[in-house]
Amino acid sequence: EPEVTQTPSHQVTQMGQEVILRCVPISNHLYFYWYRQILGQKVEFLVSFYNNEISEKSEIFDDQFSVERPDGSNFTLKIRSTKLEDSAMYFCASSEEGSVYSPLHFGNGTRLTVT
């Protein structure tokens, strides 16, 4: 069964550095998402992306964050100038359509540790 793949599985970075988290969504999916889960807290929506632009974003997704689909297969989340509180598990997801009738498929996540 096709799956969403995320790399790396674990990223350690120093405060103030830029990181790029990578995702390869399922090939025929058109909608892409990033969620994050700070340890011990809820899974939180960050952003959704369709047709090469952001379709929705949360309050968390400020100017520090950006997303990009640089080619036909990758979907990236960039965090500029990382802060300690950015430490979390980041999940990428994709779906065929944007409605609730089309299930989200999640990757295994990238654990980001900011020191």
Add this chain to the structure above:
Amino acid sequence: AQSVTQLDSQVPVFEEAPVELRCNYSSSVSVYLFWYVQYPNQGLQLLLKYLSGSTLVESINGFEAEFNKSQTSFHLRKPSVHISDTAEYFCAVSDSGGSQGNLIFGKGTKLSVKP
């Protein structure tokens, strides 16, 4: 804005015992509800969902959940659990009027099945 409450952070049960994982959501005109499961070292997987129609929904591995509008609940149940059901379970609600881009998750319930 929608919110989801999972009252139990951990639920330990013995194999073959019944289990109920509780989920309550804040009221809204239209509600789309989901249960996701996360097995160790894996991403989130959709377990079941309520979109419309019958208030009782079932998954392929014996779980069921009932949408109760008057109690604003969507509790997950299984009459007899297996060791392999050990995982973290997340209740979620769609907050985008039919779009699933912005899923609001609960904090999760860790189900631990003991032999």
